[in-house]
Structures are given as structure tokens and as C-alpha cells.
Amino acid sequence: MTQGNNPNLADAALEGASQSPDASIAADDGMVATSAAGLSYPHGDSAPEVGALIDIAPGVRWARIPMPGSLDHINSWILGDDATGLTIVDTGLMVDACSAAWKALFAGALAGARVERILCTHLHPDHIGLAGWLARRFDVPLAMTRGEWLNARLMLADMRDTPPEEVSAMQRAAGWDADAIDHARAQGWSRLGQVIFRLPYGYQRLVDGQILSISGQDWQVVVGSGHSPEHACLWNAAAGILISGDQILPRISSNVSLNAGEPEGNPLGEWLTSIDKLLTLPDNLLVCPAHGEPFYGFHARLQALKAEHLDRLDALSDALRDAQRAVDIFPLLFRRPIGDKQRGLATGEALAHLRWLEVAGRITRETRDGVWWWQQV
Numbered sequence: 340m341t342q343g344n345n346p347n348l349a350d351a352a353l354e355g356a357s358q359s360p361d362a363s364i365a366a367d368d369g370m371v372a373t374s375a376a377g378l379s380y381p382h383g384d385s386a387p388e389v390g391a392l393i394d395i396a397p398g399v400r401w402a403r404i405p406m407p408g409s410l411d412h413i414n415s416w417i418l419g420d421d422a423t424g425l426t427i428v429d430t431g432l433m434v435d436a437c438s439a440a441w442k443a444l445f446a447g448a449l450a451g452a453r454v455e456r457i458l459c460t461h462l463h464p465d466h467i468g469l470a471g472w473l474a475r476r477f478d479v480p481l482a483m484t485r486g487e488w489l490n491a492r493l494m495l496a497d498m499r500d501t502p503p504e505e506v507s508a509m510q511r512a513a514g515w516d517a518d519a520i521d522h523a524r525a526q527g528w529s530r531l532g533q534v535i536f537r538l539p540y541g542y543q544r545l546v547d548g549q550i551l552s553i554s555g556q557d558w559q560v561v562v563g564s565g566h567s568p569e570h571a572c573l574w575n576a577a578a579g580i581l582i583s584g585d586q587i588l589p590r591i592s593s594n595v596s597l598n599a600g601e602p603e604g605n606p607l608g609e610w611l612t613s614i615d616k617l618l619t620l621p622d623n624l625l626v627c628p629a630h631g632e633p634f635y636g637f638h639a640r641l642q643a644l645k646a647e648h649l650d651r652l653d654a655l656s657d658a659l660r661d662a663q664r665a666v667d668i669f670p671l672l673f674r675r676p677i678g679d680k681q682r683g684l685a686t687g688e689a690l691a692h693l694r695w696l697e698v699a700g701r702i703t704r705e706t707r708d709g710v711w712w713w714q715q716v
């Protein structure tokens with residue numbers, strides 16, 4: 340096997356990988372613009388330039404990896420020091436803009452640095468896209484929780500040309516018309532593999548509550564769920580820093596979707612439980628998110644996100660005096676019009692809210708001709 344710490348081989352493999360950047364593949368942003376009251380940004384609007392880092396605290400540096408699409412960028416957090424070994428948290432997509440940004444860092448602010456681990460907070464392509472490349476480039480392990488790792492491997496192993504029947508059936512159940520379903524089928528399936536470099540065969544498992552020692556500093560793994568199955572945040576109690584991934588974002592609310600892979604799940608229930616869990620951490624943390632700028636106001640942000648979901652659930656329950664389909668409630672949940680590009684995410688979010696109300700016993704579902712109609716109890 341050709342392995343080893345050989346940047347040239349890893350880079351050659353990157354060149355050879357299929358590159359068809361499609362921003363819509365990585366659309367990971369939430370549908371709900373949320374209040375940012377009570378937040379403050381110690382670095383203001385500034386962000387690191389390509390090839391440069393901003394110091395957040397000793398052993399914590401910030402890189403910004405530009406990305407196509409509405410998300411615009413992902414933040415990567417460089418933990419540890421150059422001499423004892425760095426942990427790189429989150430990586431960007433396998434597209435030229437992202438790999439070029441890493442190459443600029445390795446020629447610039449990170450020139451000569453020793454990397455000991457690549458760590459991904461969760462499986463979404465903007466987070467793991469270049470993890471396999473970086474792990475191979477430095478011949479170091481990739482660390483993830485088991486839930487994220489297995490789902491990533493599962494997603495990448497499921498190659499097919501058209502969406503599974505179950506996905507089309509769920510779209511129909513949500514109220515999509517034939518044109519919308521055909522449009523989605525024409526988009527194909529397994530496109531995520533186009534923006535994710537081949538993952539290593541094995542991984543280093545992260546477990547909730549585990550303490551990772553990085554250059555002498557302790558980072559506790561704090562797992563949340565709802566946006567993804569087993570999302571890892573990293574909490575440095577001594578430094579007062581939380582690397583939050585997509586589990587808490589300052590300016591957008593993370594997408595929480597019911598999906599056809601687990602149609603009887605309750606992702607919004609998991610999300611709200613995770614918010615309560617995060618509220619047991621101290622309020623005065625500097626939160627370093629995957630998108631947006633580092634901020635203070637941790638609990639205020641969590642409370643705002645929670646209140647917003649609960650308000651929408653109440654409004655939704657009120658609106659369901661008459662039976663409605665998932666597509667009928669888009670205007671109630673989203674402030675922007677929903678077109679072809681947003682329909683999938685919007686449907687997932689709408690179903691997550693409906694499913695939460697159903698689990699709570701506040702609404703029931705009747706299936707008529709393959710379409711779900713939801714109504715207040």
C-alpha cells in the first residue's frame with residue numbers, strides 16, 4: 340500500500356479525484372434566520388485570510404477555508420502547538436478553493452508544523468470533505484464519533500444513480516407534486532462522494548465525555564444530536580473555549596431534518612435535548628463555530644434557538660386545526676420562498692417539526708393516497 344507521510348502522493352490523489360463542485364451538495368445552512376441578541380464577537384467581523392491564522396488563545400488558532408455556495412466558508416480550528424503536534428478540526432469540501440486554502444496554510448502559517456490528528460465534528464461534506472486527504476498527507480488518524488464515522492462510511496458506500504424509492508415516497512408523502520419529485524430524481528444520488536476525498540479504512544473513535552489531551556491541554560468531547568447523529572463538540576474548561584461545529588451557530592440555525600433513512604426518528608427532540616445538555620456547560624465560554632465568527636453569549640444563543648423552535652411548534656400546532664401537508668406549512672416555518680434548491684432541506688425541517696408534535700401526542704397523521712395529512716388532536 341502506498342502510504343506514509345508523503346504530501347506529493349496525497350496531492351496526486353487529490354488531483355485524480357473527481358472534481359465537480361456543486362455548491363448545492365453542501366447546503367448545510369438552516370432555514371430560519373434567528374435572533375442574535377445578547378451575542379458579542381471579540382474579533383468583530385474580521386476573519387483569517389487564506390494562508391493565515393488568527394490566534395484565539397494559546398493552543399487555539401483559527402483558519403477560514405473558503406467554500407462555494409451560501410455558506411461561503413467553513414472555520415477550521417487548529418489546536419495544539421507546532422512542536423508537540425496539532426489537531427486540525429474540520430476541513431472543507433474536496434473542491435479546489437478548499438484544498439488551495441490548505442496548501443496556502445502549509446506554505447504559510449503552518450509551514451513545518453507537525454500534525455498529529457485530523458478531527459471532524461460530524462459527517463457533513465463541508466466538514467469531512469478533505470479529511471481523508473489531510474489524514475493521508477500527514478499519515479495521521481482521523482478522529483470522529485462512531486455514529487458520525489459509520490454514517491459517513493454508509494453514505495459513501497451507497498452509490499446509485501437515482502434516489503432510493505423510500506426517498507421519493509417520503510417526498511410524495513410530504514406533498515411534493517410529480518414535477519418536484521422528477522426534478523429531484525433527475526439530480527441523481529450519491530453526489531456527496533464527488534466532494535469528499537476517500538476516507539481512511541479505520542478511524543480513531545471519540546466518545547462523549549472523553550478527555551483528549553492536545554499539547555498538554557484537556558479537551559472534553561461533548562456529543563450533541565439532531566443536526567447529525569452523534570456530533571462532537573470540544574470543550575476546554577480551563578481556557579473557557581467550546582469548539583462547537585454546527586451544534587451551535589451564531590447567525591443561522593442548524594438544519595434539523597427528518598430523513599428517509601430514519602423516518603420514525605425524532606431529530607428535533609434530540610436537538611432540543613442537546614440544547615438542554617449544552618446549557619449545563621458554563622455560560623462564559625468563547626464559542627468557536629464552524630460557520631460565522633467566535634462569540635460570547637453561549638446560553639443566550641441556546642435559549643434563543645430553543646425558544647424559536649418551541650414558538651414555531653406552538654404556531655404549527657395552532658395552524659393544524661385543519662389538516663395540512665408538510666409543504667403547506669413552509670410559509671409558517673420559513674421567511675424565504677422555497678424553490679427547487681431549498682425544497683429538500685425545507686421538507687426535512689418541516690417534517691422534523693411535525694414529527695416532534697406527533698411524538699408529543701399533539702397532532703396525528705392520516706395517510707391518504709400516499710400523502711401525509713397532519714391535524715391537531
Ligand SMILES: [Zn+2]
Pocket residue numbers: 367461463566567585
Ligand atoms: Zn453540518
